Amino acid sequence: MKSVQRAAITAVSHYVPEDIYPNTWFESKIETSDEWIRSRTGIIERRFAPQDMATSHMIVRASERMFADFSIDKSTIDCVVVATVTPDYVFPSTAAIVQNALGLKAWGFDLSAACSGFVFALETARRMVESGGARRVLVCGADKMSSIINFEDRATCVLFGDGAGVVLVESIEDDTVGILDAFMGMDGSGCDSLRMEAGGSRHPASHETVEKKMHYAYQDGKTVFKSAVVQMADAAYQIMSRNNLTGDDVRWLVPHQANLRIIDATAERMGLSPEKVMINIEKYGNTTAGTIPICLSEWHAKGQLDYGDTVVLACFGGGYTWGSMLLKWAIKRT
Ligand code: UT7
Numbered sequence: 001m002k003s004v005q006r007a008a009i010t011a012v013s014h015y016v017p018e019d020i021y022p023n024t025w026f027e028s029k030i031e032t033s034d035e036w037i038r039s040r041t042g043i044i045e046r047r048f049a050p051q052d053m054a055t056s057h058m059i060v061r062a063s064e065r066m067f068a069d070f071s072i073d074k075s076t077i078d079c080v081v082v083a084t085v086t087p088d089y090v091f092p093s094t095a096a097i098v099q100n101a102l103g104l105k106a107w108g109f110d111l112s113a114a115c116s117g118f119v120f121a122l123e124t125a126r127r128m129v130e131s132g133g134a135r136r137v138l139v140c141g142a143d144k145m146s147s148i149i150n151f152e153d154r155a156t157c158v159l160f161g162d163g164a165g166v167v168l169v170e171s172i173e174d175d176t177v178g179i180l181d182a183f184m185g186m187d188g189s190g191c192d193s194l195r196m197e198a199g200g201s202r203h204p205a206s207h208e209t210v211e212k213k214m215h216y217a218y219q220d221g222k223t224v225f226k227s228a229v230v231q232m233a234d235a236a237y238q239i240m241s242r243n244n245l246t247g248d249d250v251r252w253l254v255p256h257q258a259n260l261r262i263i264d265a266t267a268e269r270m271g272l273s274p275e276k277v278m279i280n281i282e283k284y285g286n287t288t289a290g291t292i293p294i295c296l297s298e299w300h301a302k303g304q305l306d307y308g309d310t311v312v313l314a315c316f317g318g319g320y321t322w323g324s325m326l327l328k329w330a331i332k333r334t
Pocket of ligand 1: 037225
């Protein structure tokens with residue numbers, strides 16, 4: 001019998017829009033301050049895409065860059081998974097739009113798990129590859145949060161940004177590297193604390209839903225914070241403890257970038273020193289499904305990820321959803 005080969009991330013890239021919006025940009029529009037945003041979240045600036053750039057456009061740019069940088073023959077990709085809460089349309093899927101724009105022969109689908117979307121998609125791709133159901137999966141985490149932000153709501157509009165990260169998942173010969181373990185969770189009792197109420201089958205778009213601003217992302221920040229700080233840290237801790245790892249064994253924590261205080265709490269629970277944590281929230285804010293793959297891509301580009309590095313991904317998002325993954329980095333430094 002053919003032995004199951006381990007799946008791994010073998011290529012990575014990202015795209016963020018060019019236009020930078022510093023905290024001070026909000027000061028003339030709403031009652032807020034650079035000081036409040038920095039001290040409560042760690043965010044200094046974020047990128048917003050222009051109006052004519054949709055989530056699929058950011059994914060396509062990131063993917064084209066990845067195909068070029070890693071000399072990928074795109075005809076070998078047989079599945080596309082897009083994690084997003086800001087699809088181009090309710091349907092067809094953003095995956096279908098991406099597939100067509102990139103000229104792929106792949107099938108694919110969208111996956112909705114908010115800020116945990118990329119980790120859930122990566123785990124899905126890993127299972128597909130390891131079961132033999134797919135050979136090469138393009139996994140995308142991307143959101144155009146500016147398309148669902150209420151720019152009059154100071155409690156949410158300062159938190160988010162736009163961006164896309166993509167990875168290629170496939171099986172590899174070297175079984176000392178690749179995706180080793182995953183730990184996922186969900187608690188639907190958190191649905192009301194972080195949501196976009198209208199536009200689905202429960203509240204289809206109408207004059208009333210628009211007037212009541214129900215097409216914007218709503219978050220009860222304090223309530224979400226209390227769960228996020230426990231669940232993200234716990235997910236990271238669980239995956240370490242069940243793999244008999246201590247903080248000394250982990251090279252990088254790659255946390256979802258929602259709030260620096262949540263990231264710090266996660267690192268502390270794992271016993272990690274700050275220099276082992278990937279943080280870029282100050283530049284991009286919370287790009288929802290984009291945060292983790294954008295970090296991986298930036299750290300790879302900076303030459304700070306080494307083949308064989310032990311990496312822990314950790315996320316928390318709407319649903320609530322949360323998760324962690326343990327990998328040994330499988331891309332050689334160029
Ligand atoms: O990514 C998916 C998961 N999401 C998260 O993990 C986010 C979790 N939540 C958070 O990160 C934090 O709760 C926030 C950053 C959203 C808020 O920080 P906080 O320390 O929990 O502040 P708060 O919501 O308790 O608000 C404190 C005060 C309030 O005023 P009062 O009631 O004390 O007078 C808010 O009205 O800050 C006020 N406030 C602001 N002030 C200036 C809220 N937003 C702003 C703002 N500028 N932008």
